Amino acid sequence: MNQRDAITPAWGAWPAGEGQVRFALWAPEAKNVDVIFANGARSALQAGQDGFFSALIDCAADARYRYSVDGGEPVPDPASRWQPEGVHGPSAVQPTDGYAWQNTQWQGRPWDEAVIYEVHVGTCGGYAGMQAQLPQLAAMGITAIELMPLSAFPGAHNWGYDGVLPYAPVEAYGTPDELKALIDAAHGHGLMVLLDVVYNHFGPDGNYLHSYAAPFFNEDKPTPWGAAIDFRKPPVQRYFLDNALMWLHEYGFDGLRLDAVHAISPNAFLDTLRETIEASLPAGRHVHLVLENEANQASQLQRGYTAQWDDDFHNALHVLLTGEEEGYYAAFADKPTEHLARVLGEGFAYQGEPDPRGHVRGEPSGALPPHKFVVFAQNHDQIGNRARGERLTVLVSPQRLRAALALTALTPMIPLFFMGEPWGAKQPFLFFTDFGPPLDEAVREGRRREFAHFAAFADEAQRATIPDPNSHATFAASRSPIADAAHGDGAQWASWFKALLDVRRQWLVPGLAQARAVRASVLADGAVTATWELPGGLWHIAFNVGTQPVPLPPLRGRVAHVENVAADARQLPVDGFIAWHEAQA
Template structure:
């Protein structure tokens, strides 16, 4: 027997109110013979087994009750569909009424995708749900239209990026309660801000995942991933577990969209279409819900078939090589000709469209037929900063003139821009990799982190690797905080004012025509220099820039000059770090 079809507000698993002060508990444990529900007061209740491998019981239990499951007489475990884990991944689960919160902005329908300017942030380094809420007015003033929260699924300890989560339904308790998360989203909507969530459906973290004890078939040992055996999406029960999770975030918490992490690691990959269809079937007419992929495979057909957009790592990788000259790690795939790679991104969407990369792996599909809004571009994000050994930002790696030109390029194409927390005011604090594991996992993570960089020239010797910050030290987490108050002080305030001007220009001159935008190609002018063009309805946008080391002849004026960095409208030559953005009134 297969699980029933997914419906918003009716999850198959977990503890859900059943009316009249009662709660229905359901667990999928196909390997188990007996499942007992153990309440915090010591009472135990045997669940009924069903042919689909699920166990359930309905009891006179109210929201706030703490419970765990005892399976086949072993130690008690939390509910894998727990809505709240106030004592962490090993503690009791708590019954939550998902509909108890009173929404102040219940009429919110979201915003169209063309208006999106994403601001990615880590909730923990911003002070939890309440801390992020306090930042909302300043983010609006900067021109941000959407905040994207790094993963919130409950993880071990009190500090983590979120990608080590093991309880996907439980909003991270270190940041606040489920209602405090809803209050944050509610307040954001009141400010006109969309809220996105980074959802991890491709793996579980290394500590606190008890599924192997009673649902071994949840995983496919024949499909290894960097995180262990792949989640087995061939099973309907597994599919339903994640579909219900997505519906929970979108309907109960009212997130405006999801960013799906590393979907190339989802096996079989066709689950993505099942998930997309289930989500959009649940969305009422008039509501905007956006689904964004992180997909190393560059599957253009996923975007053509209905996914809103994809994070375009090719944009970042090519741009970073141009700006810094770095060629190690994944930058090796762009070091042969970063200018040509970036030109292809601007003119066609992806740099890799079926070509072999530096490892000999072919990836990607032709993407030039897609509208530019299918691509989310960024000069930095959590990965591209935090996966560096010392978490250094572009602001500490390149000249201020180059940084501004790079951010202006990110902001003023018809692609959808994303900025990492602190970026709008030129923050210089690192964003480091941090965790909070107990022994012996803490040592394994620390040494694994250092070994990861052993093949980099700067960390070839042991002494250099020892300088890499220990992920488990509280100081590593503290060093990763970027205080938004800096956006109102000194150089930060001046940078923030400049950034807000870019956002205002984008909303006024680009956004109204983005639904009709299409790519017109890009040409390499010289090493590091490119001119790219897009149709915006009956107008043409042209962006030209030079990240090379020498002056180059400037392309002819192309209409009204919208913005310039280190250049003027009359310049006949473009110097290093020069950028100009033109808008023609009519296509020639």
């Protein structure tokens, strides 16, 4: 199978050739389903034994249509490939062969080469705007861009986690072909493209499945987003399996980041998803599957998932950098240095132990190789879930931040950097949506209530100053223009960042696939050291964001990188970092 081959899905509208389109909808409790076209024509679908209604219908390859279930109001296709008029408008049939790919020999890159740049496409000017940034990102040393979710959502701007039509790239950013052009161009620059997908819930506005396919959900299992998606049912599984295959094969994405998989039940669906994707891949193609999993299930990584976002790394590091201890940082406030050392040596800080609040999570992870963990000092969640969306650039000193980013970049774990981070962006990244009434007011007030238990927002007047998620100004303030990397402080920071990634590429990447942790230990409060075995030697780091200088361990070998410390120093200053390689026969 060629990576561009389309895989016939169970749901949705699919061009079948000779002027026909196959339509299929799962509506297990319905008696009748009709397709209603934009010109008023109406065609009935035939009922199958599995709850699907389907038919081959003569129509244009770009026809616009809706479904009517049992004579009800017309609704968009839940597997729509394109919603040109928004999530409440008609769906559009999409040709499967309309885009002429240029980089047809691209097979992806090995995971050990990954340096990930997480980005919100909407703040970059859509697919075309993002495409224009690719040469600069590649020149900085980025090897993979990770796009925040693209599934169609209501309104013009949203983080993407309120998507309701997972098969339809959101029209606010451009057309499906413009998305393909972005991916194609990225491959031409040697960049992998990963997509953040949300399979654990739908957004609150624009999903009509409840009205005609109630068994899609498990009403007995509530979640923060409503009734859980019922992954026990084969048609529900197929809905998401086909979606993953679409992104990987038709669009050519090089991997998926799976949002909040701890909210997917039964968990066995994750095995089915991974096995289905693996079976679809041609020999030699690199595709990477990355989890966000609050449960810290090391077993998922042992069974074949590529990696997991390591929130434990971020949380321990953030407490050390800022001293903040509220919210989810409370679980790391008791001994952040020990937590960071354990992450460096074993992957997860919590491996089945209760946290200070009594929450038990995690599985033993020490046997996993370090490249199974994606580490970051910042990401969309950790910046945007702050009331004012502040980045570390405005929370800590430049020296402290550089030490933290050096730690992020120069371990054998896989580093991820949030958009703007390579040039020291100071613009906030705020939480933004574009809901209509009454949902807009509910989101605005809900956002402010979230922060009522934080000391800085205990006063109602302070909470009233939290930016309105539905204001266009909130979205506009969240842009971090890449043009800032070309002048002033941004240019200096970008030059430093490129040099940092050059160190990673020279010293770590060649042996990263074989890297194994040897030890990690606490030097003092706020200071850690760690060692990994690489082919031909040992890789050491020492990091100090405590209150006092600490003695350095013996520096045997060649110093590869320093921050705020001399290469021959005997002590590691506050906000200091050093990495060195010790050759072994």
